[in-house]
Amino acid sequence: MTKRGELRIHLGAAPGVGKTFAMLGEARRRLDRGTDVVVGVVETHGREKTAGLLDGLEVVPRRRVPHGATELEELDLDAVLVRRPEVALVDELAHTNAPGSRNAKRWQDVEELLDAGIDVISTVNVQHLESLGDVVHTITGVRQRETVPDEVVRRAEQLELVDITPEALRRRLAHGNVYAAEKVDAALANYFQVPNLIALRELALLWVADEVDVALRRHRTDKKITDVWETRERVVVALTGGPESETVLRRAARIAKRAGQADLLAVHVLRGDGLAGAPVGATMALRRLADDVGATFHTAVGDGGADAVTTALLDFARAVNATQLVLGTSRRSRLARLFDPGIGARVVQESGPIDVHMVTHDAAGRALRLPALRGGLSGSRQAAGWVLAVLAPAVATLLGVALRDVIGLSTDVVLFFLAAVVVAAVGGLGPALLTVLLGGFALNFFLTPPLYSLTIAATENVITVVVMLGVAVLVALVVDRAARRAEQAARARAEAALLASFARTVLTRTDPLPRLLEKVREAFGLRCAALLERASDGDADGLGASSDGHRGWRQVAVSGPPECARPDQADVDVEMEPGLHLVGTGRSLPAADRRLLETVGGQALLALRSQRAAADAESARRRAEVNETRGALLSAVGHDLRSPLTSIKASVGTLRDPLLRLSGTDRADLLAGMEESADRLTGLVDNLLDSSRLAAGAVHPLLAPVGYDEVALRALVGIEDAARVTMEIDEELPDVVADVGLLERVVANVVDNALRHGAGAPVALRASAHADRVELRVVDRGPGVPRHSRDGLFAAFQRLGDRDATPGVGLGLSVARGLTAVMGGTLSAEDTPGGGLTVVVSMPSAGAPVAEPEVIG
Numbered sequence: 001m002t003k004r005g006e007l008r009i010h011l012g013a014a015p016g017v018g019k020t021f022a023m024l025g026e027a028r029r030r031l032d033r034g035t036d037v038v039v040g041v042v043e044t045h046g047r048e049k050t051a052g053l054l055d056g057l058e059v060v061p062r063r064r065v066p067h068g069a070t071e072l073e074e075l076d077l078d079a080v081l082v083r084r085p086e087v088a089l090v091d092e093l094a095h096t097n098a099p100g101s102r103n104a105k106r107w108q109d110v111e112e113l114l115d116a117g118i119d120v121i122s123t124v125n126v127q128h129l130e131s132l133g134d135v136v137h138t139i140t141g142v143r144q145r146e147t148v149p150d151e152v153v154r155r156a157e158q159l160e161l162v163d164i165t166p167e168a169l170r171r172r173l174a175h176g177n178v179y180a181a182e183k184v185d186a187a188l189a190n191y192f193q194v195p196n197l198i199a200l201r202e203l204a205l206l207w208v209a210d211e212v213d214v215a216l217r218r219h220r221t222d223k224k225i226t227d228v229w230e231t232r233e234r235v236v237v238a239l240t241g242g243p244e245s246e247t248v249l250r251r252a253a254r255i256a257k258r259a260g261q262a263d264l265l266a267v268h269v270l271r272g273d274g275l276a277g278a279p280v281g282a283t284m285a286l287r288r289l290a291d292d293v294g295a296t297f298h299t300a301v302g303d304g305g306a307d308a309v310t311t312a313l314l315d316f317a318r319a320v321n322a323t324q325l326v327l328g329t330s331r332r333s334r335l336a337r338l339f340d341p342g343i344g345a346r347v348v349q350e351s352g353p354i355d356v357h358m359v360t361h362d363a364a365g366r367a368l369r370l371p372a373l374r375g376g377l378s379g380s381r382q383a384a385g386w387v388l389a390v391l392a393p394a395v396a397t398l399l400g401v402a403l404r405d406v407i408g409l410s411t412d413v414v415l416f417f418l419a420a421v422v423v424a425a426v427g428g429l430g431p432a433l434l435t436v437l438l439g440g441f442a443l444n445f446f447l448t449p450p451l452y453s454l455t456i457a458a459t460e461n462v463i464t465v466v467v468m469l470g471v472a473v474l475v476a477l478v479v480d481r482a483a484r485r486a487e488q489a490a491r492a493r494a495e496a497a498l499l500a501s502f503a504r505t506v507l508t509r510t511d512p513l514p515r516l517l518e519k520v521r522e523a524f525g526l527r528c529a530a531l532l533e534r535a536s537d538g539d540a541d542g543l544g545a546s547s548d549g550h551r552g553w554r555q556v557a558v559s560g561p562p563e564c565a566r567p568d569q570a571d572v573d574v575e576m577e578p579g580l581h582l583v584g585t586g587r588s589l590p591a592a593d594r595r596l597l598e599t600v601g602g603q604a605l606l607a608l609r610s611q612r613a614a615a616d617a618e619s620a621r622r623r624a625e626v627n628e629t630r631g632a633l634l635s636a637v638g639h640d641l642r643s644p645l646t647s648i649k650a651s652v653g654t655l656r657d658p659l660l661r662l663s664g665t666d667r668a669d670l671l672a673g674m675e676e677s678a679d680r681l682t683g684l685v686d687n688l689l690d691s692s693r694l695a696a697g698a699v700h701p702l703l704a705p706v707g708y709d710e711v712a713l714r715a716l717v718g719i720e721d722a723a724r725v726t727m728e729i730d731e732e733l734p735d736v737v738a739d740v741g742l743l744e745r746v747v748a749n750v751v752d753n754a755l756r757h758g759a760g761a762p763v764a765l766r767a768s769a770h771a772d773r774v775e776l777r778v779v780d781r782g783p784g785v786p787r788h789s790r791d792g793l794f795a796a797f798q799r800l801g802d803r804d805a806t807p808g809v810g811l812g813l814s815v816a817r818g819l820t821a822v823m824g825g826t827l828s829a830e831d832t833p834g835g836g837l838t839v840v841v842s843m844p845s846a847g848a849p850v851a852e853p854e855v856i857g
Helices: 019-032 048-052 077-083 106-115 130-140 150-154 166-174 181-189 194-222 245-258 282-292 306-319 334-339 343-350 379-402 409-427 429-447 459-508 512-524 591-656 664-696 708-716 740-757 787-793 812-822
Strands: 007-012 037-041 063-067 070-074 087-090 119-125 158-162 234-239 263-272 296-303 324-328 355-359 528-534 553-559 572-577 580-585 704-706 725-728 736-738 763-770 773-779 826-831 837-844
Touching: 007 019, 007 194, 019 037, 019 048, 019 087, 019 119, 019 158, 037 077, 070 704, 077 106, 087 106, 106 119, 130 194, 158 194, 166 181, 166 194, 234 245, 234 306, 245 263, 245 282, 245 324, 245 355, 263 282, 263 306, 263 459, 282 296, 296 306, 296 459, 296 512, 306 324, 306 343, 324 343, 343 355, 379 409, 379 429, 409 429, 409 459, 429 459, 459 512, 459 591, 512 528, 512 553, 512 580, 512 591, 572 591, 580 591, 591 664, 704 708, 704 740, 708 725, 708 740, 708 763, 708 773, 736 740, 736 837, 740 763, 740 773, 740 812, 740 837, 812 826, 812 837
Parallel strands: 007 119, 007 158, 037 087, 087 119, 234 263, 234 324, 263 296, 324 355, 725 763
Antiparallel strands: 063 070, 528 553, 528 580, 572 580, 704 736, 763 773, 773 837, 826 837
C-alpha cells in the first residue's frame, strides 16, 4: 500500500505577506538537499522577486481549459501524477478549478497527490478558511467566494504561519510589490486598511495557536500525561452559585487579562455531597456573566463528599492544562472550619503546580452554622467511630470510678448511654455495638456491685445493659438511614441540576446536539461522546458495511476525538431506539450514571427528532413557496402572453384575407407589429425560463474575461428606444470575469427596465473600477424608488399589484439579480443625484482569480 504523502501549508493573514515566496524558498532548500521537487502550479502575479525563485525549478506545463472565448490555465494533475516527484508545489489551495475539471477545487487535486504518496507544499490565506468566512466578511466587507474546509488545513503535517506587520504590508503594497500600480490606491483605501489587517493578523495567529493547542492536547491524551505544562496561561474559576460567585468571576477575568489575555474557563461543580446547591436561576446568571467577561462555561459532577468535589475540580483543571485556579474563600464560620477545613484548603494542598488564588468577598466567614453533614458514612468517619467505640466506654468508666463517692449507679448508666449514642451518631451500627459490649462489661465489672466481678446481683442491672444495647442499635439504624437518604437526596439534586442543564441546551439552541454531547462528555468524564445512527443502504455518509455483512454506522454528531465509530467499540453504549445509539469512550460508567445517561439519551433523541422535523418543515415551506410562485406565474403571464399572440393572429389574418387589398406600407406595418409582438414573447419566455432555472439551481455560467463596453453594445441591440441610451464607458477599464451571454441578459433587462420606467428621460451607462471589482451603473432620471421599497424592486412578479399599463410581469430585475449572483457579482439600487434611480452591476475584475474578490499572494 502506498504511503500517503505529507502536506505542508504556508498560512498568511492577507494577500502579499509572502506565502508563495516562502514556499519557493522551501522548495529551493529541498532541491539543494537532493530532493526531487517540481512546480505543479505557482501564481507569481507578475512579481519579479517571486518569479526569480522559479529559476532552476522544474515546472510541469499547465493544462489549458477552453472557457467561452478564452482559455484558462489549471494544474495538470495527471501530468504531475505521471511525473511522480517526491515534492510538488501547488499554490492557492482554495482555488476553484475551471468548469469541466476533474475536481471542482484545487484542494481536492492536492488530496489525490497525497493519496499517490507525493508530498505537497501549498499556500492559503486565513480568510479562505470555511469557518472564518462570516468573520472576515464582517471585518472587511468582502464575501469570500473561494473557501477550503478547515479540516483539510488541520490535517496538514506542517502548518507554517507567514507573518508580517500591517505597516510593512502596506509599504510593500505602496511600492508595487503586490498589485499593479493602478490598483494600489483602491486597495490601500479599502481592503488593506490598517484595522482590517490587524484583525486578519489576529485571526491567523489565534487560529494557528488553537491548532497547536489541539495538537498538544492530543499528545497529552495519547501519552496519558496529567502534569500541567505551562505552555499557555489558562485560568479556571470555580463557581458555587452563591452570592460570592459574581465577585470571584470578575476577579478571575482581571487575572486572566493581566496574564496576557489568558484563556478563562468557568466551572460549576454539581455537588453530590449533600451540600446546598446553587439557588434557582443562579446557574443561568453565571452563564450570562461568563459570556460577558469572555469565559467559557462548563459543568462537572463530583459524587460523594467534599473530597470528591475537590477531586472533580482539580481533575477538570488538569484536563484543560490550567495554570491558575481561582476560588472564593469559605463562607463558613471559624467554628465550622475547625471541624472541616473546606474545599479551598484541600484544593491548595492538592493543586501541585497549579497556582491557586483565594478571593475574599463580602460573604466570607459570615455564616454561623455547624459543618454540614456529609452524605453517607465515609471511611474517615467510620474510622473515627471505631476509635470512639474504644475511647468512649473507657472515659465513662474512668469518670464513674473517679466520682464513685459523688454519683450513683444511675448516673453511671447515663454516662454509658451517652457514650453509646455519640458513637452510634458518629460511626454507625458497627462501632455502636462494640461500644455497648465494652460499656456493658465495664459497667458490670467496675461499677456494679459486687465490684470487680462479672456477676450481676440485681435484675435491674441486666435490664439496664439490654436497654442500653437496644438504644444504641436504634440510634445507629436511624443514623445509617438518614445518611443513605441524604446521599440519595444529594445524588438526586445533582442529577436534577445536570438534567436541567441538558434540557436548557436542547430548548434554547437551534443546533443543540453538539453542545449536548459536549456537556455529556464533561459531566461523565468521557473522552469522546457521539450519536451513532445505522446507515441505510446506499447512505453516502455511512461508514460502509462491516466484515460480517451488516450495514455500517454514521456519526450524527460527535464531541471530542472522532473515535466513536461503532457501538461495539465504545466503553459506554446506550440504545435510544433501534438503529440509534448514544456512545462514549474513555471509561465505563457505574449503573447509576448509566441510568442518568439513558435519560440524557432521551433528550438527545428529542433534539434530533425536533431538528429533523424543522428540516422537514423548511422543505415543506420551500415546496409551498414554489407552488405559490407557480400560481402567481400563471396569473401574471396570462395577459402578457395573450396580448402579443392576439396581435400576431390579427396581423396574420389580415395579411391572408384575399378580400383585403393592402398597400406595401400597410403590409410592412403589419409585419413590423408581428415582429415586435414576437420579440415581446421571446423576452417574456426567456425571463420565465431563466427564473425557473435560477430557482432550480440549474444555471452554470462559463466565466471568461469580457469588457463592459462590448457587453453594453450587444445588450442594446433589439431594445426598443435604445437611442435614448448614452454610453460613457472607458474602453481602458479592466475586463470583468463573467459569462458573456448572461451578463448581456443582465444589462439588457436593467436597461429595458430603466427605459420603461424612466418617464421618457435619457438613460446613461457609466463604468468605473473599485479595488478588485468593476461597476456598471445604469442611470435614469425617472421618479425613482423610495428607499424602503428597494428590496421589493428585485422580487419576482413585483408588478402584480401595479395598476399602470406598462407591459411586463416584473421578472426582469429579479432574473438580472439572480444571474448576477450566479456569476459572483452583485446587483443593487441607489439614488441618482438630482432624482431618479441608479442600478449598479458589480462584477469581479479579470485581474483577480475566478470568482475571487482579491488576489491571493
